Amino acid sequence: MKICIIGTGYVGLVTGTCFAEIGHDVTCVDKDAAKVKLLQNGGMPIYEPGLPELVQKNVAAGRLRFTASTPDGVEPAEVVFIAVPTPPQPDGSVDLSFIEGVAREIAACMTSYKIVVDKSTVPVRTGDKVAETIKRYCKAKVECDVVSNPEFLREGFAVDDFLKPDRVVIGVKSQRAVPAMREIYAPINAPLIVTDINSAELIKHAANSFLALKISYINAVSVICEASGANVIEVANGMGMDARIGRRFLDAGLGYGGSCFPKDLSAFIKISETLGYDFRLLKEVQRINSEQMERFAKKILETLWVAKDKTLGVLGLAFKQNTDDVRQSPAIELCQRLQAEGATLRVYDPQAMDKARAVLKNVTYVKTMNEIAEGCDALVIATEWPEFKKLDLEKVRRDLTHPILFDGRNLFDPAEMERLGFIYKSIGR
Numbered sequence: 122m123k124i125c126i127i128g129t130g131y132v133g134l135v136t137g138t139c140f141a142e143i144g145h146d147v148t149c150v151d152k153d154a155a156k157v158k159l160l161q162n163g164g165m166p167i168y169e170p171g172l173p174e175l176v177q178k179n180v181a182a183g184r185l186r187f188t189a190s191t192p193d194g195v196e197p198a199e200v201v202f203i204a205v206p207t208p209p210q211p212d213g214s215v216d217l218s219f220i221e222g223v224a225r226e227i228a229a230c231m232t233s234y235k236i237v238v239d240k241s242t243v244p245v246r247t248g249d250k251v252a253e254t255i256k257r258y259c260k261a262k263v264e265c266d267v268v269s270n271p272e273f274l275r276e277g278f279a280v281d282d283f284l285k286p287d288r289v290v291i292g293v294k295s296q297r298a299v300p301a302m303r304e305i306y307a308p309i310n311a312p313l314i315v316t317d318i319n320s321a322e323l324i325k326h327a328a329n330s331f332l333a334l335k336i337s338y339i340n341a342v343s344v345i346c347e348a349s350g351a352n353v354i355e356v357a358n359g360m361g362m363d364a365r366i367g368r369r370f371l372d373a374g375l376g377y378g379g380s381c382f383p384k385d386l387s388a389f390i391k392i393s394e395t396l397g398y399d400f401r402l403l404k405e406v407q408r409i410n411s412e413q414m415e416r417f418a419k420k421i422l423e424t425l426w427v428a429k430d431k432t433l434g435v436l437g438l439a440f441k442q443n444t445d446d447v448r449q450s451p452a453i454e455l456c457q458r459l460q461a462e463g464a465t466l467r468v469y470d471p472q473a474m475d476k477a478r479a480v481l482k483n484v485t486y487v488k489t490m491n492e493i494a495e496g497c498d499a500l501v502i503a504t505e506w507p508e509f510k511k512l513d514l515e516k517v518r519r520d521l522t523h524p525i526l527f528d529g530r531n532l533f534d535p536a537e538m539e540r541l542g543f544i545y546k547s548i549g550r
């Protein structure tokens with residue numbers, strides 16, 4: 122199929138590249154000319170494992186290209202995907218101006234029937250608005266079907282999530298769009314759900330909110346574990362073996378962050394309010410999430426007694442492992458909270474230090490993981506990067522003035538850490 126993707130952000134770039142990988146002819150459009158140039162020259166605007174190789178391979182095969190011109194992408198395409206940001210507004214509602222702008226741009230250069238697919242995360246009923254806008258601004262008065270096809274990619278695992286999804290959701294108003302959508306996803310071995318547009322849009326917000334709820338649930342359980350002497354990992358393992366619950370997204374820690382969960386939860390609460398329902402359950406999920414970070418900060422501060430004039434090493438700045446993304450990162454929030462108490466910080470992240478520099482000032486960025494504890498009074502682990510498990514713990518213990526390690530992601534075994542001579546404080550155990 123001839124596909125155009127508008128927006129080469131996280132979702133657009135992964136989607137376009139993976140569509141090319143499964144054999145489609147893809148043009149990615151972005152109005153940021155510098156980004157287009159970078160991509161045309163083989164550069165990558167984001168860190169995502171496996172993606173650079175796939176981009177290179179598909180560009181070389183002639184199945185993938187980048188342009189700053191919307192008409193160049195839209196005119197030859199049978200299907201146009203919208204993958205532009207839907208950022209939050211101060212009141213939690215979603216700013217849909219990019220979506221509206223792209224709908225107008227598509228309409229302006231449409232000269233034949235197109236299927237316009239919304240991949241961005243949008244409030245329920247946005248599909249109707251997109252269809253209305255295209256109809257209003259399309260001078261050629263050609264037909265168009267709007268489809269909702271939400272994405273469920275996790276940063277750091279996006280290529281795999283795209284090529285091996287649990288399901289593909291397609292929301293349509295007219296059956297005319299279904300065969301083309303089935304053809305696009307035919308090479309992907311996953312159930313394809315065809316539903317109405319409103320339900321498809323709602324599936325995305327309902328799914329992400331439920332996953333955030335799962336994380337807040339286990340974080341709340343971790344508080345009870347600490348108070349009672351139970352171990353949250355044992356509890357999560359035992360719960361997770363029930364197939365109705367499942368083990369994934371039951372890792373207690375500093376809480377969820379990133380560009381999706383916090384935004385999607387606020388949006389879903391706002392959407393519900395607009396539709397006349399006060400979604401208090403989700404407000405509680407948010408409250409538990411922010412309390413979790415604060416509880417961990419207090420644990421550090423109470424142990425240190427006075428943070429002023431103390432130096433802390435912090436491992437992890439990204440909002441989670443396998444990404445350079447620091448948007449709404451609990452790790453950055455924790456750093457800022459510790460700085461506000463007067464602590465001096467040495468920090469390290471395998472990928473996110475460049476992006477962190479813009480938001481986290483007055484800290485020392487160290488070059489390698491194993492030099493993190495040099496001259497520090499304590500060490501903090503804030504992101505679940507797997508390589509942190511390979512930390513040279515003997516060196517860390519020697520480097521620290523006091524062998525105190527606060528583990529916000531439960532990477533180590535408490536008994537083993539005690540044996541190694543650490544005062545080890547983690548979450549829910």
Ligand code: UDX
Nearest residue numbers: 272273274275276370371372376377378379381440441
């Ligand atoms: C999420 C959804 O998983 C994805 O389907 C959607 O399309 C976009 O939002 P992402 O934000 O990339 O993906 O990250 P995810 O792996 O879901 O983790 C989100 C946050 O939850 C991270 O801060 C992570 O550290 C935290 N988390 C995750 C936990 O604290 N515990 C867990 O058990 C799982």
